[in-house]
Amino acid sequence: MNSFGRIFRVHIFGESHGESVGVSIDGIPAGLPLSIDDFSEDIERRKGGTQKGTTPRQESDSPIFKSGIFNNKTTGAPLTILFENNNTRSTDYAKQRAVPRPGHADFVASKKFGGFEDYRGGGHFSGRLTVCLVAIGVIAKKLLKDVLVKSKILEIGGEADLEKGLQKAIDAKDSIGGIVECRVSNLPLGLGEPFFDSAESLLSHAVFAIPAVKGIEFGAGFAAAKMFGSEHNDTIEDATGKTKTNNAGGIVGGITNGNELVFRIAIKPTSSTPKEQQTLNQETNTVESFSVKGRHDLCIALRVPVVLEAITTMVLVDLMMLENKISRIIN
Numbered sequence: 001m002n003s004f005g006r007i008f009r010v011h012i013f014g015e016s017h018g019e020s021v022g023v024s025i026d027g028i029p030a031g032l033p034l035s036i037d038d039f040s041e042d043i044e045r046r047k048g049g050t051q052k053g054t055t056p057r058q059e060s061d062s063p064i065f066k067s068g069i070f071n072n073k074t075t076g077a078p079l080t081i082l083f084e085n086n087n088t089r090s091t092d093y094a095k096q097r098a099v100p101r102p103g104h105a106d107f108v109a110s111k112k113f114g115g116f117e118d119y120r121g122g123g124h125f126s127g128r129l130t131v132c133l134v135a136i137g138v139i140a141k142k143l144l145k146d147v148l149v150k151s152k153i154l155e156i157g158g159e160a161d162l163e164k165g166l167q168k169a170i171d172a173k174d175s176i177g178g179i180v181e182c183r184v185s186n187l188p189l190g191l192g193e194p195f196f197d198s199a200e201s202l203l204s205h206a207v208f209a210i211p212a213v214k215g216i217e218f219g220a221g222f223a224a225a226k227m228f229g230s231e232h233n234d235t236i237e238d239a240t241g242k243t244k245t246n247n248a249g250g251i252v253g254g255i256t257n258g259n260e261l262v263f264r265i266a267i268k269p270t271s272s273t274p275k276e277q278q279t280l281n282q283e284t285n286t287v288e289s290f291s292v293k294g295r296h297d298l299c300i301a302l303r304v305p306v307v308l309e310a311i312t313t314m315v316l317v318d319l320m321m322l323e324n325k326i327s328r329i330i331n
Contacts, residue, residue: 137310198254
């Protein structure tokens with residue numbers, strides 16, 4: 001439900017307009033140096049309001065440690081971190097309770113939870129909770145040490161020129177999607193299992209926890225469907241497993257092969273758009289015109305790279321712990 005991982009196990013909680021959102025992480029080795037300053041860089045990368053095309057909502061997002069840390073080092077007990085919600089405008093949502101927003105979870109949430117869900121700002125479905133994912137990534141990156149995880153936006157609205165892609169949405173007075181790529185270098189060979197716990201399966205499972213993700217591909221991805229086998233196969237060049245090409249994206253048979261891990265994700269356009277749409281009014285049971293008000297991202301993809309890095313490192317740390325490649329005590 002709200003948890004992921006077997007040894008490095010995480011649990012997120014909270015709602016967009018609740019008192020706070022947070023995360024509890026079990027399995028962190030004792031003795032890992034950790035301070036508020038460690039979170040600054042990645043938290044800033046996730047924030048809206050600091051770049052063109054993102055929501056003007058601003059939260060300080062200074063982590064509040066509630067357990068699992070003593071004298072700036074982890075204790076080995078579960079680490080719990082809170083992020084307060086202060087800059088909320090819940091009245092933006094109270095007016096639309098009867099009118100579920102197209103593309104959002106409003107309608108399915110009300111049916112699944114019988115109307116008891118916190119609907120303000122999307123509640124527990126909100127992208128606000130990705131700050132928790134970023135916090136997980138900060139810790140996971142420290143544990144990965146020499147393994148380098150980097151993500152970047154490849155295109156917005158089909159344009160490699162990101163400014164041009166954003167301008168398309170601005171001119172249309174609409175939102176727009178994009179593609180984000182993640183690359184992992186210095187990853188050890190042998191992580192993952194065949195079939196259900198393949199490295200791709202676990203990464204894909206976790207990646208879809210990022211709101212707005214609609215697709216994922218590894219290596220050559222969907223382009224592989226147009227290739228010959230002899231063209232797609234990666235020739236092994238030496239005893240380390242290094243390959244001449246990397247159409248597999250660093251994973252073969254569900255197991256990392258020691259080459260660079262490469263995958264891309266598709267991010268849908270922000271569901272909240274000022275463009276007039278049609279939706280069901282649940283009080284009158286009629287379809288009517290509707291326009292989303294409030295503060296929203298023009299392009300969610302702009303804020304995804306750091307979240308994707310976090311999700312990726314979270315999965316890789318758990319896989320490495322299963323292979324005993326990360327000690328339970330940091331010396």
